[in-house]
Amino acid sequence: MASKVFKLIAKEIYRQKYGLEMIPSENYVSSDVLKALGSILTNKYSEGFPGRRYYGGNEVIDEIESYAVDLAKKLFGVPAAFVQPYSGSPANFVTTMAVCDPGDVVMGLSLSSGGHLTHGARLNFSSIFYKAVNYSVGEDWKIDFVELEALAKKHKPKLIWVGTTAYPFKLVYKKFRKIADMVNATLVADIAHIAGLIIAGVHESPAPYVDIITTTTHKTLRGPRGAMIMVTKRGLKKDPEIISKIERAIIPGTQGGPHNHQTAAIAVSLEEAFKPSFKKYATQVVKNAKVLAEELGTVSEVHLILLSLVDYGYGMGYQAQYALEEAGITVNKNTIPGEPVSPFYPSGIRLGTPALTTRGMKASDMVKIAGWIKRALEEIRGHDLPKEQKKRKDFLKDFKKKIHKNKNLKVIKKEVEKFAGKFPVPGIK
Numbered sequence: 001m002a003s004k005v006f007k008l009i010a011k012e013i014y015r016q017k018y019g020l021e022m023i024p025s026e027n028y029v030s031s032d033v034l035k036a037l038g039s040i041l042t043n044k045y046s047e048g049f050p051g052r053r054y055y056g057g058n059e060v061i062d063e064i065e066s067y068a069v070d071l072a073k074k075l076f077g078v079p080a081a082f083v084q085p086y087s088g089s090p091a092n093f094v095t096t097m098a099v100c101d102p103g104d105v106v107m108g109l110s111l112s113s114g115g116h117l118t119h120g121a122r123l124n125f126s127s128i129f130y131k132a133v134n135y136s137v138g139e140d141w142k143i144d145f146v147e148l149e150a151l152a153k154k155h156k157p158k159l160i161w162v163g164t165t166a167y168p169f170k171l172v173y174k175k176f177r178k179i180a181d182m183v184n185a186t187l188v189a190d191i192a193h194i195a196g197l198i199i200a201g202v203h204e205s206p207a208p209y210v211d212i213i214t215t216t217t218h219k220t221l222r223g224p225r226g227a228m229i230m231v232t233k234r235g236l237k238k239d240p241e242i243i244s245k246i247e248r249a250i251i252p253g254t255q256g257g258p259h260n261h262q263t264a265a266i267a268v269s270l271e272e273a274f275k276p277s278f279k280k281y282a283t284q285v286v287k288n289a290k291v292l293a294e295e296l297g298t299v300s301e302v303h304l305i306l307l308s309l310v311d312y313g314y315g316m317g318y319q320a321q322y323a324l325e326e327a328g329i330t331v332n333k334n335t336i337p338g339e340p341v342s343p344f345y346p347s348g349i350r351l352g353t354p355a356l357t358t359r360g361m362k363a364s365d366m367v368k369i370a371g372w373i374k375r376a377l378e379e380i381r382g383h384d385l386p387k388e389q390k391k392r393k394d395f396l397k398d399f400k401k402k403i404h405k406n407k408n409l410k411v412i413k414k415e416v417e418k419f420a421g422k423f424p425v426p427g428i429k
C-alpha cells in the first residue's frame, strides 16, 4: 500500500498549483533541482570536507561538494564558500561561533524592524549565548544610521549583521562598513532574501564591503532548502584564520554529516543562476513587486511588500492572512515598524513576487492580483482585534468560522484558482 504521505503530497500539489504563493521567502524549484534533491545521495555519510572526510566512499561526494563550492565562489565573486550549513539559522549560528566568543556583543536589526531571529532576537541563540544589541528603523521605515552608529560606539560589537527579512528598500552596504570600521567589528551580510537579486545585478553586491556573507539557497536564489557561508577578500585579510574557524564551527561545532542530496541540488540551482534567463527572472521579480506595491498603495525596491493594515482597523494582520488564505492567496502576517499590537497579532502582512514570477506572471498579472487582494481585505473590515487579551482567542475562533463561510471570498477563490491554474509550476504536471 502506498504511504499516506503521497496522498497528502497530492493535496499540497493542488494548493501550490491553484493558489497564489506570495510568501516572499518562498519559491518553486526546477525539476532538475527536485531530481537532485530526491536522489540516492541522501544515503551517504560524509563528515568533513572534500579530501578530508571521516568516512570512506566519498570520491563522488567530494566532486559534487567541490563543484558546488566553485560555482558559489564564481557567482558571488568571493575566494571561499561553504555549502554544508543545513539552513539559514544554522549558517548564522556557525558564523557567529566563528567570529565571536560566548558573551561577545553582536548587533543586528530588530525583528520588529524587519531583521531576523538569528541577528540578536530575544530567546534566540544570538541573544542567549551572546550579548545582543538591536538597531532599528525610523519613522520612514528606513534603517536609522544615527542610532546604529551611536549603539555601535557605545557597545563595541564584535559582529554587525546587515540583512533583513521584511524590509522593502535597497541596502547601502557602504554605510554599514563605515560604522563597522569605527569599532573594528566584523561585518556580515545575510543576503538570504535578496541573493537572487544580487546575482542578477538588480541589487548591489555586498562582497566589496563586508567580511562574510551568509545566505539561504531557497528564496530568490530558487534552490533547495539549504544555506551557504562565503568569505570575502576583505574578510580573509581581516582574519586569516577565518576559514578554519568556520570549518570547526560547522563540524564538530554544530553539525554532523552534510546533506549531500541538498549540496547537489544547490549546485544545480547555482548552475541555473548563471543562465541569462535567471537575470531576466530576478529583474522581473522586482518589476512585479514594484507594480504590486503601487497598486496596494505602497512602495517596494525589492521582491517584497510590507503592507500596513492600520487603515483597516486594530491588529488586522492575523485576520488578513486568514481571509486571503480563504481566497487562495498565501501571505504572512507581519509586524510593522513601531508595531502597535504584538508579534502574534501584528498590524501588517508581508507578501512578495518570487514564486509568482517563477510561474511566468508579469506586471499586468500583478494588477489583477492586487485587485483580488484589495477585495479580500475589504472583508476583514469591522473585525478588529479585541484590545482585551483574554477575549482574543474566542474572537479568532469566531472570526475564522464567519470568514470560512464568506461568499465574497469564495467567489475570489474561484477566480484565483482559474487564473493560477493556467500558469505552470516546475515539477508539477
Ligand code: DSN
Residues within 6 Å of the ligand: 025, 088, 116, 165
Ligand atoms: N523564515 C524566513 C522568512 O520567511 O523570511 C526567515 O528565516
